[in-house]
Amino acid sequence: MKHIIITALVCMVAGAFAEDTPQEAAPPLVLPTAIFAFQERGAGAKDLGAKSSDILFATLVVSPDMYLVDREELNKTLGEQELNLSGMVTPAQAVQVGQLTGAKVLITGSVIESGRTLYVVAKIIGTETSRVLGASVKGKTSDDLATLVEQLAEKVATTVAEKSDQLVAKVVKMEDRIAALKERLGDAKRPTVIISVQERHVGQATIDPAAETELTMFCKETGFEVIDPQAGNSKQADIIITGEGFSEFAMRRGNLVSVKARLEVKAVDRNTDKILATDRQTAVVVDLTEQIAGKKALQDAAALIAERLLPKLVMK
Numbered sequence: 001m002k003h004i005i006i007t008a009l010v011c012m013v014a015g016a017f018a019e020d021t022p023q024e025a026a027p028p029l030v031l032p033t034a035i036f037a038f039q040e041r042g043a044g045a046k047d048l049g050a051k052s053s054d055i056l057f058a059t060l061v062v063s064p065d066m067y068l069v070d071r072e073e074l075n076k077t078l079g080e081q082e083l084n085l086s087g088m089v090t091p092a093q094a095v096q097v098g099q100l101t102g103a104k105v106l107i108t109g110s111v112i113e114s115g116r117t118l119y120v121v122a123k124i125i126g127t128e129t130s131r132v133l134g135a136s137v138k139g140k141t142s143d144d145l146a147t148l149v150e151q152l153a154e155k156v157a158t159t160v161a162e163k164s165d166q167l168v169a170k171v172v173k174m175e176d177r178i179a180a181l182k183e184r185l186g187d188a189k190r191p192t193v194i195i196s197v198q199e200r201h202v203g204q205a206t207i208d209p210a211a212e213t214e215l216t217m218f219c220k221e222t223g224f225e226v227i228d229p230q231a232g233n234s235k236q237a238d239i240i241i242t243g244e245g246f247s248e249f250a251m252r253r254g255n256l257v258s259v260k261a262r263l264e265v266k267a268v269d270r271n272t273d274k275i276l277a278t279d280r281q282t283a284v285v286v287d288l289t290e291q292i293a294g295k296k297a298l299q300d301a302a303a304l305i306a307e308r309l310l311p312k313l314v315m316k
Helices: 048-061 072-078 091-101 145-162 174-185 209-219 290-312
Strands: 002-012 029-036 037-039 066-068 106-115 117-126 133-140 192-201 224-225 239-253 256-269 276-289
Touching: 029 048, 029 066, 029 091, 029 256, 037 048, 048 106, 048 145, 048 174, 072 091, 091 106, 091 276, 117 145, 133 145, 133 290, 174 209, 192 209, 192 256, 192 290, 209 224, 209 239, 209 290, 239 290, 276 290
Parallel strands: 029 106, 037 106, 192 224, 192 239
Antiparallel strands: 002 029, 002 066, 106 117, 117 133, 239 256, 256 276
16 A cells, blocks of 8 residues: 655635735645545445556646655654555544644545446545545546546645645644643653753754743743753752654745654653653744744654653643
8 A cells, every 4th residue: 555645735815915015924734635545435446546546646736835744754654653554544534644744635546337337435634633535536447547637636635725724723822732731641640850852954954942942931830840951950959851852844845844853752850860751743834945944843742742641741
């Protein structure tokens, strides 16, 4: 089975301009999208599942609003988790794929033969909302499969662009995220932590530790005492949080740059050397500069990890 990931780049640009003063473009909406082989139903649909997903990929990848992300990386990531996804993917699996790859949308589906009619059906699943949308085309079994799938690709692209608000969770303000995390932690005793994350941006110098700063901010804002990794002594900490993160250029379209980042974090009890928790996250960000996009992608990944990691560290 082939696992394919694409990123839908849906850009909404402000249309109003002052006479001499240009207005800034509205922030682009980036929807990393994974496509998996379609299921086959009916004798006449034999061998058409993989072909359909390949044609769908080939059609969408040339769209000016979409671009290809490394297949090998996705295959390796999903292979490590032994995820074998097809048209039967469940919302729970969709969420897992989203956490592992950064994909916000999954496209699966089926090729169905019924009599002399051939249906090609796509399920469009939001990994954050678990919302399932659909798109389909039908023709005769004698019709050209490529033509049918190209028609499906147009419907899929339109659905992702026009109904992204149903596929992606509503953006929550940082103060609301902190407040929600504080509530989850409750009155549990917070350990003292020291945080050290090695970060790099492929091909460019790293200016400052974006992920480490974000993790530190989440810890301090939720009541953890944080030891400075540069000036402090690790023996003062109850828990040592270490990690490695990197970001790299993905694509440029016009003045916008897309960057993908991956962050892995481990929390260890200093006294026992016991690993308390591990986590990892992928994020994609679009901005006007590569460095800023890289930093923001690492920040986003760190924030998501912090929300999952910190509740595992409190002393109940």
